[in-house]
Amino acid sequence: MAEDVVRAFGFLSLGTRMKRIGERLQADTQKIIDEMGVEIAASQYPLLAAVERLGPLAVGDLADALGVSQPGVTRSIAQLVDLGVLRAEPAPDDQRRKFVSLTAQGQRLVDEAKEAIWPRIEAAVADLCGKLDGPLLDQLAAIEDGLTALPLNRREPKP
Amino acid sequence: MAEDVVRAFGFLSLGTRMKRIGERLQADTQKIIDEMGVEIAASQYPLLAAVERLGPLAVGDLADALGVSQPGVTRSIAQLVDLGVLRAEPAPDDQRRKFVSLTAQGQRLVDEAKEAIWPRIEAAVADLCGKLDGPLLDQLAAIEDGLTALPLNRREPKP
DNA sequence: CGACGTTATATAACGCGTTATATAAATCGG
């Protein structure tokens, strides 16, 4: 088995490594969602959660709240509007702005997620790294090893 | 200023957040490399470093060493071969396998990087998160705040 | 030895992020 170069390089490849871990966590999270029979991509939940938490919001404000670029959220919104979970309507006073809100179906989806999915994900991630402490690189190694030993979707199944 | 939803959700959106931080680190790293007038993308360095560290290696072994998929490294290799820094030649005994090695130009590039670029990056990242300790989410918050306060390319300029 | 399964790499299609730029609406200044 070849050496894990990205890990071996420590701080030098920290960006690559964090991105890699993030993708792995997202992939495992997607598995949990799939197992629960929901049709929404894991990556869309932050957007739905932001709309629910902050109320109807313009595209640019959503981009700020999510920390991603405006074209990125514009595209995600378009997909979720197509799926019928989001609605986008121009602001009455300023036709440039578009306010995004949950449809009834979207609200149901979020309610379900809050009830059944998010607690499960949060518990699994907390199980993986809630107890961690110490230097960053050690924690990252523990996360990678922990995921290899037992992926997120095998952790803390709903009691 | 809108609330940072991904941060607020804690473990629930940890994957999204780590990916986001990784991308930000990579982007800052790219700035450092650009400032030093080198024409290689930051994302290619792990591949070059792996080839240098582990010697001539087959495509699949490189994928293992880097923790990415085989098609991913196949594509990166193709680009670096086009740039003239890598060479790929079929193994004499097994024509399916392709061994990847540094060209003279590639070796020069790596030597330069080891001399001037990697130490600078490592110092900047160490400055950002070498002292961190404690729970993971606190460290991530410190990293994000630290990058906002002073991006990597402003840290520890070469003495 | 030839067919068949296996293994290594290549290609295709897609996801989701980015930057750069286009378009349309609002605002500002003469």
Add this chain to the structure above:
DNA sequence: CCGATTTATATAACGCGTTATATAACGTCG
């Protein structure tokens, strides 16, 4: 009040990761 600038969103093109599948070479077995 109209032209110029600014602001908000949309679109296009690309980067770099993925999975699924095609192709070619190897090994094995009847």
